[in-house]
Amino acid sequence: MSVLSAAVPASGGAIRTGALVSYGLLGMPLAxxxxxxxxxxxxLYAEAGLSLASIGTLLLIARAWDAFTDPLIGWWSDRRGxxxxxxxxxxPMLITGYAGLLAPPQGPSASLWLLGMLFLVYLGYSLASVxxxxxxxxxxxxxxxxxxxxxxxxxxxLAGVLLAAIxxxxxxxxxxxxxxxxRVVFALGLLAGVMAIWRLQPVARPVSQATGQVFDALRAPAFRSLLRVFAFSGIAAAIPASLVLFFVADVLQAGNYTGLFLGLYFVAGAAGLPFWVWFARRRGKAFAWGAGMLLAVLSFAGAGALGPGDTVSFAxxxxxxxxxxxxxxxxxxxxxxxxxxxxxxxxGSCFGWWNFMAKLNLALAAGCALPLLGWLGYVPGAAGQAGHAALAWVYAGVPAFLKLVALGLLWRLARRERES
Structure with missing residues (x-):
């Protein structure tokens, strides 16, 4: 009998810590x-002879490929179970592609190498993560x-993000x-994660999608409603992530502390997970998520009021x-x-579209926030009170507004579920 099937009987008992570790471990190398x-x-690829414009274009092409494969992978995995x-x-896709990405060839072949390895890594990542x-x-x-x-x-x-950085x-x-x-650490971690996953046995069988279509999940009103909340909340979180380096360097004028700030952010996120698990059990998941959104709004409001030297407050x-x-x-x-x-x-179909939206959130955040900053007159590294005010507004004000929109959608979704 597997660890999980012993820990989770058909009636739905508590999952043992060992089973949680076995399931969660794969998240570390994937990060x-x-x-x-x-x-x-x-x-790396600039040193290999590629221009930054070429690198950016190839990354964009690969990311588009990556996003659109997620729903297909989810639909396929539901069909096959x-x-x-x-x-x-x-x-093998992840290990080969990851090793190849970090060892680029010199010369013109570097562009094709980069695109091919990105395709391989992203396909493997989507297959595993979905x-x-x-x-x-x-x-x-x-x-x-x-x-x-x-x-x-x-x-x-989150632990994987921190490890990959340091x-x-x-x-x-x-x-x-x-x-x-x-690359060696990644390969070993990936193998360990898959071996741990192999010990687990589902207690809820996958829903057969043998006669379904890729877009079937989007036809479910409840899924569309939750996906809308996730989209607005995700874009709100992605905008500060896209602009934090500019904000710390130009508004706070504390570029040397960027690593410390990011470390505090991710460590707080990991440390807070047990609290949200407990709070969701006490008050419900929708209520707890809404409380998290309100906390994010307060945080954004505080960031928008900061200026040069406010490093403790930003911490x-x-x-x-x-x-x-x-x-x-x-x-x-x-x-x-x-x-x-x-x-x-x-x-699989639901999480395929979920991952697609998560990646679209990142693209929309960068694709909208950066041009908006340029239109408002912000130039990275240049002095100018108006430009810095625009940066602070886009970094903090826009995400706060989007979080409030997400909160309203979540409240409406929760009310509709209570009434049904």
Whole structure:
């Protein structure tokens, strides 16, 4: 008998800590994929001879491919019912593509190499992450246990982000050597995560989508409503993430503290996960997520009032917004898992569209916020009170407004569910 089937009987008992670790562990190496791609790749491929414009274009093409494969992968995995096998199939793609990305060839071939390795990594990542999320919806029958599973996954993912940021420097004084060793850590972590997943046995069988279509999940009104809340809340969170480096450097004039601020943010997010799990059980997931949104709004409002030298105050903002991040990470996915069980929709299809929206949120945040800043007169690194005021408004004011919109949509969704 597997660890999870022993811990979660058909009636929906408590999940043991070992099962939570077995499920969540895969989130750590998967989190390694994002940071090196956006932090290290531009410099690596610029040294290989590519222009920054070419690198940016290739990243955009690959990201578009990545987003549109998620719903297809989710639909396919529902049809086949092969969550763990799909995750295992992603391993060679991820290991090969990740190693290739961090070792670019010199010369004209670097552009094709970058695009090919990005396609491979993104395909493997989507195959693994969509099925990992869907599996979490099928490992427990009790709503609170689904929240614990989602929190475990996101907690390991936050740890993975931090490790991917600090390990290259810890492993070697040379960045290239540190990245080479990071590939080994990634491969070992990925294998360990898949082996841990293999011990788990779903207690809720996947809903057959054999006669369904890719867009079937979007035809469910409850799913569309929850997806709208997730979209507005996600864009609100992605805008500050896109602009934080500019805000710290030009508004706070504290660029040397950027790493500290980001560390506080992610550590607070991970540390707050147990609180949101507890609070959701006491007051309900929608109420707890709404409380997290209000906390984020207060954090944004505080950030908008800061100026040069307000590093301590911004550290407090990072802690509060990081705590709010914990609610965004654990509760929406858990609510979706409950919806999958209640509406009898394919978990893979739902999480495929969910991941698509998460990636679209990032694209919309950068694609809207950066041109808006340019139109308002902000120039990175240039002095100018008007430009800095515009940056503070877009960094803090726009996300606060979008979070309030998301909160209103969430309140309406919760009221409709109470009345039904």
């Amino acid at each position: 390694f994929v994002a940071l090196p791609i956006y932090v290290h790749l531009p410099g 092969v969550r763990r096998y799909a995750i295992a199939a992603a391993v 099925n990992h999320h869907a599996l979490g919806a099928e490992l427990a029958l009790d709503p609170h246990q689904r929240t614990r599973l989602a929190a475990a996954r996101e907690g390991f993912a 390990l290259p420097g810890m492993l070697s004084s040379s960045l290239s050597e540190g990245l080479a060793q990071l 407090i903002v990072c802690l509060l917004s990081g705590l709010a991040l914990g609610a965004d990470l654990a509760l929406p996915a858990s609510m979706l898992a409950d919806l999958v069980e209640r509406e009898r929709i394919g978990a």
